[in-house]
Amino acid sequence: MLYRESGQYKTNYADDQAIFPLKQDRWLMAIALVVAFVVIPLTSSEYMLQAVIIPFLIFALAAIGLNLLAGYCGQISLGTGGFMAVGAYAAYKLATSFPDLNMIVVFLLSGVVAAFVGIMFGIPSLRIKGFYLAVATLAAQFFLQWLFNKVAWFYNYNPSGTITAPPREMFGFMITGPAATAEARYMITLVVVVVLALVAKNLTRGHIGRSWMAIRDMDIAAEIIGIRPLHAKLSAFAISSFYCGVAGALFVFTWLGSVETEAFAITVSFQVLFMVIIGGLGSILGSFIGAAFITAVPILLTNAPQFFGFNMPIDLQKHFEVMIFGVLIIFFVIVEPHGLARLWQIAKEKLRLWPFPY
Amino acid sequence: MSEDGNMLLSVKNIEVVYNHVILVLKGVSLEVPEGGIVALLGANGAGKSTTLKSISNLLRAERGDVTKGTIEYMGEQVDSLTPNALVSKGVIQVMEGRHCFEHLTVEENLLTGSYTRKDGRAAVQRDLDMVYSYFPRLVDRQTSLAGYVSGGEQQMVAIGRALMAKPKLILLDEPSMGLAPQLVEEIFEIVHRLNKDEGVSFLLAEQNTSVALRYASYGYILENGRIVMDGDADKLASNEDVKEFYLGMAAGERKSFRDVKHYRRRKRWLA
Amino acid sequence: MTETRNIGDTLLKVDNISLSFGGVKAITGVSLEIREREICAIIGPNGAGKTSMLNVINGFYHPQEGTITFGGEVRRKMRPHLAAQGGIARTFQNVALFTGMSTLDNIMTGRNLKMKRNFLWQAINIGPARKEELEHREFVERIIDFLEIEAIRKTPVGRLPYGLQKRVELGRALAAEPKLLLLDEPMAGMNVEEKEDMCRFILDTNDEFGTTIGLIEHDMGVVMDLSDHVVVLDHGEKIADGVPDVVRADQNVIDAYLGVAHE
Amino acid sequence: MEVLNAIFVLPFVDMFSEPIFFAEVVVGGLLTGVMYSLVALGFVLIFKASGVFNFAQGAMVLFAALTLVGLMEKGVPVWLALIIAAGVMVIVAVIIEKLVLRPLVNQPDIILFMATIGITFFLEGFGETVWGSDIHRLDVGIPDAPFEIGGMLLNEFDIWAAAIGAAMVGGLALFFRYTVIGRALRAVADDHQAALSVGIPLKTIWIVVWSVAGFVGLVAGIMWGTKSGVQFSLSLIALKALPVLILGGFTSIPGAIVGGLIIGVGEKVAEIYWGPLIGGAIENWFAYMLALVFLLFRPQGLFGEKIIERV
């Protein structure tokens, strides 16, 4: 009985409503934070940070965004890439138009811009549901991608339409632009992601979160007990897009440094959706696990043959990688349709009963 | 019941686990004789539906597993058959909560019940007419989408649909739920008739104990995943505890629901 | 038995309502009244239009004809959430809980109408938002105590047995502190013991909070024992209206619904 | 004012001033639309029959076409290659049923959708492993020469595609309408568990439907592959089928074709008459916007099954 709550009495509702009511969870969380803020920057190679950890964090943020919408509010969206693009281009325009603006402010403002765009594309959700809505949100995806590709103002009229993160510093460190070290970019990303993840957790536990879930689980009943679908759905779209927008801004500024609209293509939307589903719909933790899975597994698979000393032609290796990735998705979906986060929860339940099976 | 030969269905000591962690049935055994009507009684969450689903093999679709025990139908072990093989063999379940095909019309719903039948259109048509004669209300609703008909009408559709399979054994899960009183009687009359005229056997999970015991020949009482009592229907009906907890009678008289506020004896099975 | 009870003026007046779907006439010209603090039962055979009537009252269906007066306000068309704001809460025939959420959260959604802090406060979850959350939590805990579902507070409702789900649904409706509580077959699928519990909750709600209750139920024992007044629908039309003893003896009702004279 | 004129007047003036060209645009759109329908049809079949939104349809198109073209490159005659390729699609269906669908009976739609994405990856990787990523030229002997009628330039191939598309839609619509399986399929789509409980063998149903969808994929693969060569990009045409799908309704076979025609004409007309005003290449999003507009009026698409909302 390693993982049990017995003996941990809550004497008031405030304690009961803490984010991590269990002592074990609090410890795990503390350890994770120490690892994230201290161990990783001290030990990770540049490749690790640049190719694995930073994208993981950024995608986790986007996945949280989509999870708020799809997992909590039940509105599946395939426009994530588009909303990320809004954030990215907004951040680029803000940063280049107001060179002295603090980058954190730039990121947040670009999230706000994305939120407004999200609300606009969320309006059809009041009438359209399920897969119809999912496909309809592709309109946002394609339209936004087209817009940023077409309207030269968004990329300051440079001939190829690529935006490049200008160098900016904070606390005396370069945090974006080519001269920013991977560690600096990692830290700034981490701070943004951790804070926003916490905010997301709070939102989902409050009445906004409950109204989203109510709409998700049974929209008619929700309306009848007094939840306004308009408010719930549009706020979900707005906040979700805010997260995606910030993720898009980070995508350019702390990860790739330079992108064209193709970087926010529909594949990104799908990727984020995979993360949410594989990780677990309606779980913030799941967003992290899913993002880790989807960003890390292909990289592991790419590097595995070499690691084990096989020398495969790269095309064959890629094909295998794609196949194995597909199989893994199916495998995990079958093992636990509710996502890896649920697997973790079941593991906890088992630990609680341990050594008894039931 | 005793171990005599003509048992249609015998469930032996099954244990069911959901999601690999939630243990719901803790060794349930029961038998349905050829041509019998057996009632399975018990409170909410006792595991009645689970028992029925493990018989019809619909458990797997809910991530449940029979981890122990065996289920025999006509002397043959059927634990590993697919639900449709069971239907072909004559075992069909009417699921709790209706489960109509919302986007099919009422008539189409009924016809899906005949999917496994091989005896030709005429026979199916005959049974369809029979179902309509049992449930005249459905005639008006023939072409409505099942998703739009009222709760009670859906219940009729679900039962009618099962009848269309011409089964030998029907597992009825809460047939009376949501039905108007006179219809409850009618449904049980139908059960009775099918049982007498066509020799169909029934295993019914039912909350409406008084009616169930009136029509059943034998009954089991399930609490918390265990059978706590069984016996002939009339014996059960005259048991004091059963009377109090399942029939709502105190000292031989029906008590008013208004009085429950003031005194309540809690059920305890100290078996 | 109703003499001592303090029944007030008309709270809800349904006037000559007609509702049809394409060719199907669900309700034709029905009028009824529910007075403050009474328990009014609506009964009738399957498909008579009972559920539809509830749906009309709380704005989910919009009748083609007729008006509804609730708390002195006349209205014809309104959105469900406005009805909820006005103080009408209900439970559903097919349990309509939010299956992905815990019992506690389900009941908390019932208080959504009363929670005002905007999302920025909730995002940081300190100060007013937290205080508000805790106040409502306390209220909800009282409901949980009242319904005796303390043990399943944190269980996801999808896993609960049917009877408990019904109870949680009642809790969710009560959380809104409604003036009018509509219950659609709250006791279907329950055994006697559970029905007794449910009756107790309904009666207590009515007594202690003075909530007016509209009740659809097929168990005649419950209907006759609990209600102050019974409305009988058949094929979308009202065929009887009155105190239980009168209704139960009405030949039309016996023919259309009861089958045999009840007791 | 000028802007309004440019948007609301000039394009129409333009259409009427060159009616033959306008007709050509419309016909071109119709023919392209049929090509979209061919892909959409596969989606509809599976959705209608199991409620699964099969994202792998595009990959199935690719895989079927790759198999066909691979065999033909190995010297197998066309007719035999066709038969074998169809056979392979049946095998694929059997495997998918056994390894993916069966364990996921009764799961939420989105989960099944995710599983089909897994299938997509697998099929893409597998097809390319076996047949390589190079572009393959596909020629099954459909004539492909331009000809002119009434000043409009058309292509024999497009006409063939339209004819085949129409024939398939007709055939499948009849299949669904007049067979017992048709009804069972719709039942399965509504409620897996209830379908099981009345004895509908999900296994058989799914194998049949996925096989048919595989076959439809093969036909779509042949048409698109002839047009653009058989190569990875073939799996991306699924994206062009999606707006068709929502416009026509997920559950309607005629919807797939009508949706295809509307989208085809809509996007071509928009691109040619309005595209130049705003920079062009608007086809992609325009198709989705057009579908969206239709959905606002009919949330279930033009011919889709009603979305039932009750409490």
Added chain:
Amino acid sequence: LSSTAEAAGEQFFPLIIYRTGPYAVGGIPLANGYGDYLKLLNARDGGINGVKIKFEECETQYNTKVGIECYEKLKNKGDVGASVFNPNSTGITYALIPKTPIDKVPVHSMGYGRTAAGDGRVFPWAFTFPTSYWSQAAAFINYVGEREGGKNNLKGKKIAFIYHNSGYGKEPLPTFTKLSKKYGYDFKALAVDHPGQEQKAAWLQVRRYKPDYVFLTGWGVMNQVAIKEAAAIRFPMDHFIGNWWSGAEADVLPAGKSAIGYIAATFNQPGAGTQAHGDIVKHVYGGDNAAANKAQIGQVLYNRGIINAIYDTEAVRTAMGKYGNTAMSGEQVRWGLENLNLTEARIAELGVKGFMGPISISCANHEGGGKVMFQQWSGTEWKIVKGWTDTMQDMIRPMIEEAAAAFAKENKITPRKC
């Protein structure tokens, strides 16, 4: 990791490429040509000046994000780090250009990428030689002008431009607009979205516009669909001209006979006729012609892979001339690239006489002002129909410098003095 290996060591060449995905058609021959030439050097000459070559491919599927991961993975590999990166994608090039000065590895985008990077003062670490999209556009105008009997006859002519709707496709747009003002031709740009299987709308517009020439900037499946569509509207093939990424065998073969006469730009000779090709068959494939053919030897993009490898290895050789015959670091290779001078004589020595044009790179000019040829499809092979064509450097160069200056300003770079 780096810097210690003063012994001969190994010269490491990374190759960011795509052998799968929608653009594999182009990526495969490119990678084969590049790799085979390096293998040839190892097998025949024992590497470059005795320094063995090590070579690793990394698969991107033409996806910028994966490309960057590849870059991070490969940049420190080998004894002294990577020699030079060829991203083989305009998107990846754009993303790498800001990073390379920090990591001190040069990036060489041969005839693609960011045209402005031709200005070595702002982009010391990026190279675009032998030519760029803007130069190519100018060469195209020169070429069609010549066919019309002089550029002045272009006045009133109509030119349509069908392009891949991406950074890559859009690059030449400013040049075309600028030149249209100068020469008075009418110009219409038509975008085609990735991956380009459906182009009906564009071609309907071509049909109505009735241009005298169509210029195509496509990649992958888009090219062959374009050629088929052109044939379907009976557009005269010899007035349909592709850029150098739109004129390979895989682009014309699917269209069969109707592709005959199609023209495309190039900066290398087609065919497998040079001595180097013979050597590759002999040393790399052990004389197995079939295997060599399977690797697409002599095809347009294969050959382009070869010249890419020639440029890069010659740059290493140039660097060795200064720093000695050991493995060259990225920084040293950069110097080699900047001082590369391939004369006709040196080209002949390499066994590729006539295969490519002479070129010399300088501190300021990273594009090399390289010229462009035009080749035509005969139905079985590509034939040069127009030799080295002038690229109007008098006009293009200032444009490049202007764009570079803008980049410098936005990114606070002080251009170096050359």
